[in-house]
Amino acid sequence: MTPLINPVTLFFASIFTSNILLTNFLGMCSFISISKDWKSSFGLGMAVTVVMTITAAVSWLVLEYVIAPLGLEYLSFIVFIVVIAAVVQILEMVIDRASPALYMSLGIFLPLITVNCAILGAILFMQIRRYGFIQAVAFGAGSGLGWWLAILLLAAIRERTEKNPVPAGLKGPGITMITIGFMAMAFIGFSGMIAVQ
Amino acid sequence: MNQIVLGPLVVAGAAAALALVIALVDRVVNDYGEVTIDVNHGKRAYKVRGGSPLLGTLASQGVFVPSACGGRGSCGACKVRVLSDVGPVLPTETPYLSPQELANGVRLSCQVKLKKDIAIELPEELFSVKKFKATVERLDDVTYDIKDAVFRLDEPAEISFTSGQYVQLVVPPYGTIKESVQRAYSMASRPGDSGRVELLIRLVPGGIATTYVHTALKVGDRVELVGPFGDFRVRDTPAAMVCVAGGSGMAPFKSMFYDMRERDAFPEKEIWYFFGARSSRDMFYLDELRRLEAEWPRFHFVPALSEPGPDEGWTGETGLITDVLERYIKDRIAKDKGLEGYLCGSPGMINACIAVMTRNGIAEGDVFYDKFA
Known part of the structure; x- marks a missing residue:
């Protein structure tokens, strides 16, 4: 049933050793398109972290108290997607009111979080691995922070390598993919240190 | 059997519950109360409810900033100079604004959401812009793809304009088109004939407004026109x-x-x-x-x-x-x-x-x- 892993361990493991982006390669589209700019990366990473934490908690409650008792696990995909969409919608309204500057800098990418596969991915891992509530929230927050960390690292690298001479055919997404590959290899060094399953 | 009913019910129930939460948050968060729009350095002021785009809010006060797309941010016509701070320019606006306009604080009024008191500049001519109720008096084919449409103005009954200016024809939803749109057409009638507006409308394949005029509009139909707009006019020189x-x-x-x-x-x-x-x-x-x-x-x-x-x-x-x-x-x-x-x-x-x-x-x-x- 519920795995025995300590939520604190799980939290750090999902940031470093099982980074959702660099070991599972989820959430790549916005990762590549936004990492051009450090400031936007910061905002988007923050938004992903908040959305992931909240959706993990809400989805866990829905899963535990609605879907599982009724034996409707086959519907969990649809319900999770609806939950993510609603959370993003609410967050968008709140950010627009609370911090217009952040809202502007996130622009189109905030609504696009709805279809960020890292978020659905994290929720599905949570379901498959049968995490308890605290574990689910720790895993959601950790995965979000891991995603945030990864995009900040990539943005920093890209800002530094911006002016480097790159063969014409590799400019833009090409060299970015290679960079991500190196980053993933570096993170593989952590793998196996903690088993999150 | 139970499963078949239960599944959709649960999904619908979850969606409904979340929609309710969204609606509640919207009520609380999007309530900006009453805001004041100051026009041309205190010459005019409007007290309105905040939370909506500037373009629509001004229209509700009878001030019609020209807009061809009806506020979807796709025509770039509804430019307004904003004097107070309303936040940075949105990515939806930048394609329509020149560097000079950006420096002058020009914004697309359909993209600026009213959140607090705002000061803007509008050309004075805009206050002579009115919404006219009109009846189609004549609709003739002048070529195989151009129609000459004459509208009789009902209310207000007269339009005051300069030759070369245009009006916007309000196209109501028809057929598969679900939203009302506005399209600009130059007036072919003389200012001296102030009770009528004549437009020449060429059929653009796939065009919403032109297809409407060429296929759906009939003599006797009631339409709305907004205008006059534009500064295309004869210059007073001997040239x-x-x-x-x-x-x-x-x-x-x-x-x-x-x-x-x-x-x-x-x-x-x-x-x-x-x-x-x-x-x-x-x-x-x-x-x-x-x-x-x-x-x-x-x-x-x-x-x-x-x-x-x-x-x-x-x-x-x-x-x-x-x-x-x-x-x-x-x-x-x-x-x-x-x-x-x-x-x-x-x-x-x-x-x-x-x-x-x-x-x-x-x-x-x-x-x-x-x-x-």
């Missing part, structure tokens, strides 16, 4: 007018010529009117304009066909309108009082004519045009 039009670009010129003739306005101005079409079936108002030319010495009408058929019996100029224009500017048109260019038609035609005119000594600042986007 000769070199006017070039194609297709429904005829409209503003028809208004200008008959208005000048009626009032004998700008008596020093010579008028040259070049009208280009592909073949006879695209040509219209030929007899009318030739009659005007015969009666009115300072008006010269040069219709030209680029591809006249062999059996059309065409006796006028042939060739591309730009070539005809260049020949006339070089050899026929007196330049002693200077020349001014007036253009109305497709962007391609306008750009080509600007090139011909500037190449032949007309300053770019003396070329005025109305581009159909």
Whole structure:
């Protein structure tokens, strides 16, 4: 049933050793398109972290108290997607009111979080691995922070390598993919240190 | 059986619960209370409910900023200079704003959400813009794809405008089109005939408004017009007018010529009117304009066909309108009082004519045009 892993361990493991982006390669589209700019990366990473934490908690409650008792696990995909969409919608309204500057800098990418596969991915891992509530929230927050960390690292690298001479055919997404590959290899060094399953 | 009913019920229930939460948050978060719109440094002020885009809020106060797309951010017409801070320019606005406009605080009013008190600048003419209820009085085919539509104004019953200005036709939802849109058309009627508005509308394949006019609109239908807008008008100088039009670009010129003739306005101005079409079936108002030319010495009408058929019996100029224009500017048109260019038609035609005119000594600042986007 519920795995025995300590939520604190799980939290750090999902940031470093099982980074959702660099070991599972989820959430790549916005990762590549936004990492051009450090400031936007910061905002988007923050938004992903908040959305992931909240959706993990809400989805866990829905899963535990609605879907599982009724034996409707086959519907969990649809319900999770609806939950993510609603959370993003609410967050968008709140950010627009609370911090217009952040809202502007996130622009189109905030609504696009709805279809960020890292978020659905994290929720599905949570379901498959049968995490308890605290574990689910720790895993959601950790995965979000891991995603945030990864995009900040990539943005920093890209800002530094911006002016480097790159063969014409590799400019833009090409060299970015290679960079991500190196980053993933570096993170593989952590793998196996903690088993999150 | 239970499963079949239960599944949809649970999904619908979850969606409904979340929708309720969203609606509640929206009520709390999007309540900006009453905000004040200050126009032209305190000349006018409107107290309105915040939370909606500036364009629609101004329209609800009877101030109609021109907009062709109806507030979807796709036409770039609803520019307004904002004097107070309303946050950074959105990515949806930047394609429509020049660096100079950006520096001046110009924004698209459909993209600026009213959250707090705001100060803006609007051209004073805009306050003469009204929404007219009108009835279709006539709807004639002048060519196979251009209709001449005459609207009788019901309320208000008269429009005051300058020849060359345009109105926006409000197209109601019809057929598969679910939203009302507005499209701009130059007025072909004279300002002296203030109870009517005449528009020339060419069928654009797939166009929402033109398809509506060509297929759905009937004589006797009620429509709404918003206007007048635009600064395309005859300049008060002695310089000769070199006017070039194609297709429904005829409209503003028809208004200008008959208005000048009626009032004998700008008596020093010579008028040259070049009208280009592909073949006879695209040509219209030929007899009318030739009659005007015969009666009115300072008006010269040069219709030209680029591809006249062999059996059309065409006796006028042939060739591309730009070539005809260049020949006339070089050899026929007196330049002693200077020349001014007036253009109305497709962007391609306008750009080509600007090139011909500037190449032949007309300053770019003396070329005025109305581009159909």
